[in-house]
Amino acid sequence: MKHLVWTVAIILLTSAVNAQEKLPVIVPYNYLDIRELYLDTSNHHTALKPILHVDTSAMYTRPDTTRRSLFHRKLFNEHLLEFRTKDYNVFIDFLPDFQIGKTQDGSRTTWLNTRGAIIQANIGEKFYFESSFFENQGKFPGYLDDFIRKQQIVPGQGGIKDYSNGKAFDFNYATALLSYTPSKYLNVTAGYGQNFIGDGYRSLILSDIQFSYPYLKLTGTLGNVQYTAMWAQFMDKHSKSFASAYNDLGYYKKWGVFHFLDWNVSKRLTIGLFDAVIWPDADSSGRKRGFDWSYMNPIIFLRSAEFSEGSSDNALVGMNAKFKLFPKTTIYGQLVLDEFKLKEVFGGKGWWANKQSAQLGFRTFDAFKISKLDLQGELNAVRPYTYSYKSTLINYEHYNQSLAHPLGANFWEVLGIASYRLKRWYARGELMYSRYGDDPDQKTNYGHDISKPYDDHPSEYGNWIGQGLKTNLLYAQGTIAYVLNPKYNLRIEASLAARRVKNDIESRNDLIFNFGLRSSFRQFYYDF
Known part of the structure; x- marks a missing residue:
């Protein structure tokens, strides 16, 4: 928190030197206003989030001439x-999230x-900075309580400590983002948080359902092409029980x-x-590998091509696409190949890999x-064993949650979402059905x-979506809400x-x- 204290101190000392000219504000789009990008006649790059943009509304909005109290404003x-x-804009807010709830029979208060x-x-039009911190205590519904106790995490919000004699949980999490755009062709972002690749509610490529992680991201834009290279560090929370040689440094790390x-x-x-490679920071014996500098090469598919040759690292490739069918209707889709043999795919025998x-x-x-009034419909299907590997040291997971879908693998899912806004009123409905x-x-x-x-895996062939204990989830x-x-x-x-x-x-x-x-723009995914 030291950087936050110094930043606030400097701002308070210099805030008296206010100028009449206002600077545009650099802010990230959020899940409430990203619809503007899809409705624009231009075809924006909408798949990679968070998306930064310049907000000039503060400069051109007609001022409210009604006398308002400071409290009201x-x-x-x-x-x-x-x-x-x-020269700069700075905004500081308190973000509360106070909730009270009841289960169906009233026996459990959440x-x-x-x-x-x-x-x-933001400093000028090239530099943007954001940092947040949340301290939490909570008691959750029964199914979430079971998940939290089993995985020792609150979904998307990190590890837990017992609270209220073990009846509730204490947890905290933080995010940070530092973005520099030296020209319209390049953006450099260092952050501690989540990223999302896709145009859907879910992402099968890279989702934002999990706990924060550090990352460095370079994004170049030239004409109609946008190219991003990102390096990140993840934690394997499963590993500490057998990683005796690594215990002093906490959980095993892995890189992506x-x-x-x-x-x-x-x-x-x-x-x-899209492509991704996950590799371990150290093996199960504690032998440290560290960051593999050969992966600093930003060329797509250069290393992922090795996955078919038996590379020891975990590689995935994929595709994301969208098509504006009508001015206000867009269809989208994704395809991910975690392992691929043409002969086995078209053989139709259900090879496990x-x-x-x-x-x-x-x-x-x-x-x-x-x-x-906005509508969204989506179908997701993931074959058995997708995103898994020989060890959690290298699987597609961070802090006991998937980097893709919260249901893991071996499932299909259909969902629909409707949302409506009228002035400051907001309503949202979701219906999801899955079989896994x-x-x-x-x-x-x-x-x-x-x-x-x-x-x-129990069998080499005959592996199909839904195999095992057939489970229906609704x-x-x-x-x-009133905003x-x-x-x-x-x-x-x-x-x-x-x-x-x-x-x-x-x-x-x-x-x-x-x-x-x-008060939050971030979504938490409890629909699993």
Whole structure:
């Protein structure tokens, strides 16, 4: 937090030198306003997130001539602290997330007590900085409580400590982002957080469902082509139990390199090519490998081509595409190849190492000619053993959560999302149904749990989606909110979620009502 203290101190000392000219604000698009990119007649690069853009609204919005109290302005229209000059902009906000809830029979009270803070700043039009920190205590619905206790993490929010005599959890997480754009052709970003590749609600390539991780990202744009190279460090939370030689340094680390080439073929069609390689920081005996500098080469597919030759590192390749079918309707899709042998794929025998996943979806805006009524539908399918490897030291996972889909592998899923905004009112509904093949015990591996080694597969052939303990999952959620302050998405929110999971071993129903005062632009994924 030292950097935050110094930044605030410098700003407070220099804020008196205010100029009349206002500088455009560099801010990231969020999941509420990214619709603007899809509705624009230009074909923007929308797949790689977060997306930074220049917000000039503060410069040109007609000032409110109504006399307002300081309390009214800060609660409804302004950041908690604002410093605007001709050289820089700085915004500091308090981010609460206070929730109270009940399960269907009233026997379990859920709650969340989050106190967060964020600072956002840009110096000139080339430099953007953001840092946030959240301190939390919470008690969760039964199915989430079971997941948290098993994995020792809150989904997307890191490790836990017992709280309230073990009945609840204490946890914290932080994010940071430092972006420099020396020219319109290049952006350099160093961060501690999440990234997302795709145009859907889910991503089968790289998702933002997991805990924060450090990364360095270079993005170049030339004409209709955008190219990104990213290096990241992940943690293998499974490994500490057997990593005696590495215990003093905490959990095992692993490294990842990602390349994404996004080409706007026309004003309607965009095609993106992707590759990733994951390699261990050290092996199970504690022998350290560290960062492999050969992966600093930013050329796409240069190293991933080796995965078919039996490379010891974990390589994936994939494609992302979108097509603007109508001015306000876009279809999109993804394809990921974790391992690929043409003979086996077309042989139709269900070879265990046919590890692929696919997505197909659509987004439509202002549906049925109703302004700001947006619909989204999506189908995801992932074959058994996809994203897994011989060891968690090298699988496609960070901090006990997949880098792709929260259901892991060996499933198909269909979901629909509807959202509507009217002035400061916001409503959202989601319906998701999935079928996956679970494991009847800890020793058996039918390819659903990506943390299990794939060489434990029961059979060489006859492996299909849904094999194992056939499980049906239904999840539905409705949310309505009134946005008090759009600057940092402070809102009063009520939601009702229903979840049902059923197989031959168990049948479980959860119905959860939540009410609270919330402030966040980040999504947390509890629909699994």
